[in-house]
Amino acid sequence: MKPTKISVIVPVYGIEKYLPKCIESILDQSFKDFELILVDDGSPDKCPIICDQYAKLDSRIVVVHKKNGGLLSARKAGLEVAKGAYIANVDGDDWVDKYYLDTLYKLAITNNADLTVTGHFREFNGKIETIKPSNPGVYNENQIKSSIIPEAIFNGEFCEHGMSTYVWNKLFKKELLNQVLFDVHNDILMGEDAAITYSYLALCKSLVISKIPLYYYRQRHDSIVKSIEDPNMEYYRLGLLMNHLKVKLSDVLDENLLNTQLNYYLYSQLLVRSGGLIQINDTPEYFNPFTDVSIGSKIVVYSSGSFGQHILSTNLKTNYFKIVKWVDVDFHDLKIGNASVQPISSVNEEDFDYLIIATINPSTHRLITSELLLMGIHDDHIAHFKTEEKIISQLIKNIGFDKNFLFQQNIEQLN
Incomplete structure (x- = not known):
């Protein structure tokens, strides 16, 4: 069989209302040389049936049914069976432009890029906002290490990424993604895309960033988790993410700069997930930002x-x-x-x-x-955040994160 150029991996769980539009937008691509891998992550609704029905209609569709294990485990299951030289990721409640794959592939091939990044659309309650990268261009290995990676997680303004965390507005080389994805801990439930994207970036020798928006990201009210039920478990998971990034980026970033990047990134995640009031360990004390x-x-x-x-x-x-x-x-x-x-x-x-x-x-x-x-x-x-790094680093220490950003409390005590 002729090798497939692109494998499109779609994790599927609890999205029967949105899945058909997602699948049809991929099948309608102007670019034809791809396979569509639908990973049913033990979805409790009609999603498994929908996946199988579409597979009967189009030979390019591969369906993987698995026990529920979360988004990362679904991405891994898809990559394990992927035959494409390149990997695109689409979330099952989103959809893509007709020229999504065509544009990604041409950008990658023309520029011999290890990573291709584009703009996207954000759909929220029927309104669509166009979001474009601020730093389009072609970057070689030296430029990636000198100008892209140092600002990727934190670009100097609290808290703005120099490169978006999302995996779905990017095209990856399978051979490099294989070196990254399977090292990401499945317990990372917040920021799992960041764990993939920034680790992958550290391996890249070539990068192309385009402003062309091709992906429609659907922000749903029912997909937002409202509050932290168990702060210690949340801190443990965020610690896994930050430690993963510290390990993967330690060879390409100065330690002090890397710690600054991770301090601000962890602080931003704590702010959003905690609803602004960050609990200090198991005490009734809160940090007001x-x-x-x-x-x-x-x-x-x-x-x-x-x-x-x-x-x-x-x-x-x-x-x-x-x-x-x-x-x-x-x-x-x-x-x-x-x-x-x-x-x-x-x-x-x-x-x-x-x-x-x-x-x-x-x-x-x-x-x-x-x-x-x-x-x-x-x-x-109008309220403003406390953003002094000295305050942030002390807060992170007070919560119980160690110098490697791991949460110190024994996770076995949480189970």
Whole structure:
């Protein structure tokens, strides 16, 4: 048989509502020399049936049925059977442009690239936003090590990546991905794409970055985990991610720079997953990351995305802040506790002490701040994060992470 140029791996779990659109968008590609690997990760709905039905209709489809093991285990199962020289990844609730594979492949072949990166579309509640990399171009091995990797995880602004973590807007060489993916621990459930992308980047001798958006990422309300139920288990998993990155990047980054990158990345993950209030070990003590905001402050939360939902859910348990309103420019029907999302025009400055913009992306924070200023909200009422590295590194130590970013508490005690 003629070798397949690209293997497209799609992990499948609990997405029967979205899966057909995903599969059909891949089968409709202008580029024809590919195989589609659908990995049923023990999905409890009709997804296994949908996968098998499509496989009967198109010989390019390979279906893998396996016991549920999580996203990473599904990606690994797909890679194990992949025959393509290149690997593309698509999440089963997303979809792709007709020229997704064609463009990725031409970019890779033309530039002899080990890694190909493109832009994407973000679909949220029916609205589509175009997101493009800020550093397009072709990079050789020296440039990757001198300018790309040093800013990949943290580009100097809290907390913005120099390269997106996602695996789905990229094309990988199978021979290199084999050296990376199987080393990633299956317990890494938050940031698993980062574990793959940044480890892979350390092996690359050539890279091409394009602004062309080809992938439609669907951000779903029902896919967001609301709050940390077990902080110690969360810290353990985040520790695995950070330790993995430290090991894989230690040969290509100065130790101090690498520690800075990981300090800020871990802090950002702790912020989002904890809903802003970071618990110190098993004590009732919380680290409040918002400058000037204190217990009992009257708060407006801006953003109904992941971070915003975490803040609402965490505050239900802690009652740390008095949340008086929850707003978003992407107004839609969503409720947590007694709070429901309201339009931005409903905010009156006299009703609150501080407004928390629930994003860790500085560009997004600045954009939202400028819009709020136009609405009459003064800058001194907009909360800002504590971002001094000395404070962050001490916090990470206080929580219980060691110098290698592993969480010190014995995980056996958590089971």
